[in-house]
Amino acid sequence: MAPGSQRRTELLRGVLDLCLLAVMDEGPAYGYEMTKRLRDRGLAMVGEGSIYPLLGRLERDGLVETYRAASNGGPPRKYYRPSSTGRLALALGVSEWRAARDAVDAVLAPVKVEVAS
Amino acid sequence: MSDFVELCRQEWKRLGVPDPLAEEMAADLASDLGEAEADGVSAEELLGSSAFDPRSFAASWAAERGIVPVPAGRGSAGRRPIVLVAFTAVAAIALIVAALLLLTGQPTVSVVASRTSRPTPPHVPSPPSALLGPPGSSRIVLHTSASTPVEWILLLLAVVALGFAAWLWSSLGRSRPPTAPA
Numbered sequence: 292m293a294p295g296s297q298r299r300t301e302l303l304r305g306v307l308d309l310c311l312l313a314v315m316d317e318g319p320a321y322g323y324e325m326t327k328r329l330r331d332r333g334l335a336m337v338g339e340g341s342i343y344p345l346l347g348r349l350e351r352d353g354l355v356e357t358y359r360a361a362s363n364g365g366p367p368r369k370y371y372r373p374s375s376t377g378r379l380a381l382a383l384g385v386s387e388w389r390a391a392r393d394a395v396d397a398v399l400a401p402v403k404v405e406v407a408s
Numbered sequence: 409m410s411d412f413v414e415l416c417r418q419e420w421k422r423l424g425v426p427d428p429l430a431e432e433m434a435a436d437l438a439s440d441l442g443e444a445e446a447d448g449v450s451a452e453e454l455l456g457s458s459a460f461d462p463r464s465f466a467a468s469w470a471a472e473r474g475i476v477p478v479p480a481g482r483g484s485a486g487r488r489p490i491v492l493v494a495f496t497a498v499a500a501i502a503l504i505v506a507a508l509l510l511l512t513g514q515p516t517v518s519v520v521a522s523r524t525s526r527p528t529p530p531h532v533p534s535p536p537s538a539l540l541g542p543p544g545s546s547r548i549v550l551h552t553s554a555s556t557p558v559e560w561i562l563l564l565l566a567v568v569a570l571g572f573a574a575w576l577w578s579s580l581g582r583s584r585p586p587t588a589p590a
Contacts, residue, residue, distance in 0.1 A: 345472065
């Protein structure tokens with residue numbers, strides 16, 4: 292894996308649970324649907340990550356609720372949506388993320404980046 | 409892609425995942441992989457590098473759901489062997505120390521070859537266990553160790569601790585689930 296891709300994977304790993312809670316907070320979604328929502332925002336799953344174990348952990352921790360329903364005439368799918376605890380965790384996590392992001396930005400802001408074409 | 413799901417299914421069966429849960433996960437995975445394929449999305453884009461390691465992926469998913477124990481090396485299950493290793497090491501060291509003390513502290517007989525004269529100088533206490541011959545004769549000294557019972561107790565405790573450690577190791581080996589290959 293390229294160094295840039297590896298860093299991106301590691302950065303994503305720390306906040307992927309928040310991203311999943313955020314996209315399912317827009318509306319209940321099944322696994323692949325969440326992947327599509329993430330990809331539409333530029334977060335591709337290429338790398339080490341997979342959302343399925345993470346969805347399992349969110350379910351085990353009571354941060355999501357699940358139910359089965361048919362999807363556009365297809366086979367029944369397992370839909371996920373944040374529980375009340377999950378919404379609270381999402382709010383706290385977003386707050387932490389923004390604080391961390393601002394702190395890192397403050398450190399990296401003076402760095403001049405020149406990309407050679 | 410169906411091969412991937414089938415390998416996951418086999419792994420869940422091997423790990424003891426209940427059939428209804430395994431079927432549920434397999435069905436969800438198969439549906440997602442099928443839809444992704446129809447969209448022209450590769451399995452790697454959906455699953456990351458897990459696409460190349462179905463058994464680890466299946467084990468990880470089941471463990472994160474809390475269906476099977478977390479693989480060794482993570483969480484408290486991972487710390488347990490470290491504690492056990494430390495306990496075993498301490499017991500082994502205690503056994504060695506006790507054995508050494510017993511070997512060096514065993515009642516020994518040494519013959520002082522030089523001739524001595526009595527009385528012994530007042531600043532040199534005469535050992536209580538010394539068998540002194542008549543003045544001017546060869547001196548046979550019997551050294552005994554007053555701490556011998558303590559050494560035996562230490563040895564006994566070390567043996568018991570090592571036995572307990574051996575039992576713990578065998579119990580751990582029986583209870584640990586087989587780990588998925590990397």
